[in-house]
Amino acid sequence: MQQRGSKYDQKIKDEALALVASGVSITNAACRMRIPKSTLADWVHTQNESDEDGVAARREIRRKQIARCEKIGDKVLRALDRKAQAAAKDTRTINDGLAVLEKAAKDGVIALSEAEVASLRNVVSDYTGVGLRELAGTMKDVAARQETLEQHLGEKDGTGVQITFVDGAEELAE
Known part of the structure; x- marks a missing residue:
């Protein structure tokens, strides 16, 4: 034609x-x-x-977007780490408290039946399990979003630049 x-x-x-x-x-x-x-x-x-200047400008814009995404990712990871540490501390505290109650019941200091002790164990298990399950779900969601972002940014952007991320978990520790 x-x-x-x-x-x-x-x-x-x-x-x-x-x-x-x-x-x-x-x-x-x-x-x-x-x-x-x-x-x-x-x-x-x-x-x-x-337009070489336009291509360079788009590359710079992309670099700034990546830097911004990395900052956001770092903040999310730090927040998740703090939440995980707090959940672990709460779990230890609750388990220690349950151990004290079980010992006191065994020694006859307080009157708790086996059913009441089992009920306390279930409450502790449910409480700590839900908190950790929610945290694990949040972490999975963040990981999925990061993977999607990396796939998007890893595609050729028309400038001849391909962007890839490497695991920088060691660098995140402050």
Whole structure:
């Protein structure tokens, strides 16, 4: 199939690209110039691919986005670590308290039946188990979101740059 030349001259193309470069959206610039939005979008895309300064600017924007994501990830990991430490401390405290009650019941200091001791064990198990299950669920959710982000950022972004993350857990410790 033979391709025809553009029905828009270079002057119209340059004016439309200048509008977009000045901050006007592609949609508004296309309306003002009375050209299809898809045509202008193609022109902008073609211009961006060949513009080395534009490519460098997009790379810098991507680097800043990655740095911001890493900061957010670091904050989430620190918060999860604090929550895990608190849950572990609570679990130890509750288990210690239960051990004291069981010993006191065994020594006859307090009157607890086997059924009451078993009930206390169930309460402790349910309490600590729910807290740790919630924490594990949160950690799985964060890991899934991080994996999705890494997959998205690892795709070619049109600039020839491919971004990959490495496990930096050791670097997160403060």
